[in-house]
Amino acid sequence: MSLPPKFTGHRVLFSPPSTTSESLSPHTIEFYVDYVCPYSIKLFNTLQTTVFPHLESNPPSSPLTFIFRHQIQPWHPSSTLTHEAGLAVLRLTSSSQPKFYAFSAALFAAQKSFFDVNVVNETRNQTYRRLAKIAADSTGLDEEAVYGLLAVPNRPAEDGSLNVGNGVTNELKVLVKMARLVGVHVSPTVIFDGVVANEISSSWTKEQWVEWIGKNVV
Secondary structure, three states: OOOOHHHHHHEEEEOOOOOOOOOOOOEEEEEEEOOOOOOHHHHHHHHHHHHHHHHHHOOOOOOEEEEEEEOOOOOOOOHHHHHHHHHHHHHHOOOOHHHHHHHHHHHHHOHHHHOHHHHOOOOHHHHHHHHHHHHHHHHOOOHHHHHHHHOOOOOOOOOOOOOOOOOOHHHHHHHHHHHHHHOOOOOOEEEEOOEEOOOOOOOOOHHHHHHHHHHHOO
């Protein structure tokens, strides 16, 4: 599935030294993850800390794009809020991939603090406040700017609407629609060139990823 330009920061591209991103259509690995899923953190951390650095030093034989896909799991009530925070960071960094991934790494590191028992006594805006601080600490963004995109007002809109949403609600709707179109349910789920790669596990090591990429990205 294509990626709208405003979500470019979700993409990481690795190209062989002899090519450019325009010279060949890249293979694509889309990984659907939930910020409060204990299995998603395993896959994300392996990619971010070992696989991506390996590919930077040892480029694949053909261009390869990784795309972070937001897989909101509604049985985790804070899932929506955490993914909204990711979209706020993306909005404020002009689609900067490094800052989005830096925030994602920091948020996954703080994952347990957004599990059910740790948010049940917070208001929605209090959770947003904690997320805004993580964003500021991990990316250097202004905490109030992040919070401003996330906070929900406590009064009706001018037209009387009570479901007013926040500054990233429309972006969130687009991403939810995109995930529904491909029918993803389990987090994490990996899709390679448009087909679900069921063999890929959240527990895969760097070596397993490198071996699989070597066989498939040709």
